[in-house]
Amino acid sequence: MRIISGKHKGRRLQAPKKLPVRPTTDLAKESLFNILNNHYYFHEISVLELFSGTGNISYEFASRGTENITAVDGDYGCVSYIKKTAALLALDITAIKSDVYKFLDKTHLKSDIIFADPPYAFTEVQFEKIAALVFDRDLLLEDGFLIIEHAKETKLAHVANFSFSKSYGSSIFSFFELPKSSTEEE
8 A cells, every 4th residue: 555645655554464454446546636635734623543453544644744633443463553653654643443333332532534345244224333433423514525435336416415426437426414504505
């Protein structure tokens, strides 16, 4: 995996082969950040990466200037790798080992961007539960995005607060956001 932009642009990272991960491809990640670049100043936002795996998305945000990043994964090896890599690159990333659903159910952490990359084999109900917890627990800041990466076979357009999706090869990014208040629309 490669960091696309920012202070570590071009830096290649090699995660241990034993980690149970499927990192977001460089092409998909670059496309995602092209979208986000039109919405945010990265140094002004907070990011929560769920099912963070290698921390691929967190490193990209940190390289681009985001300082408030939390990465959550249930695998000890993944969390350990994120902590070691963040220290090596001097990136301010807080890595937490936790079941993502339990974390979402208990946290009060609000973020501008919540990125979730659960296993593609998840059922639609498991994907829907991520969105439900984020919005029921009011974890997304105003003008923020919940972005769920999933396989093209998984359909999430029916889920509450769905906004749009973008397809990159076999990966889809589904974007969810808080409804705009009636005063904002006028």
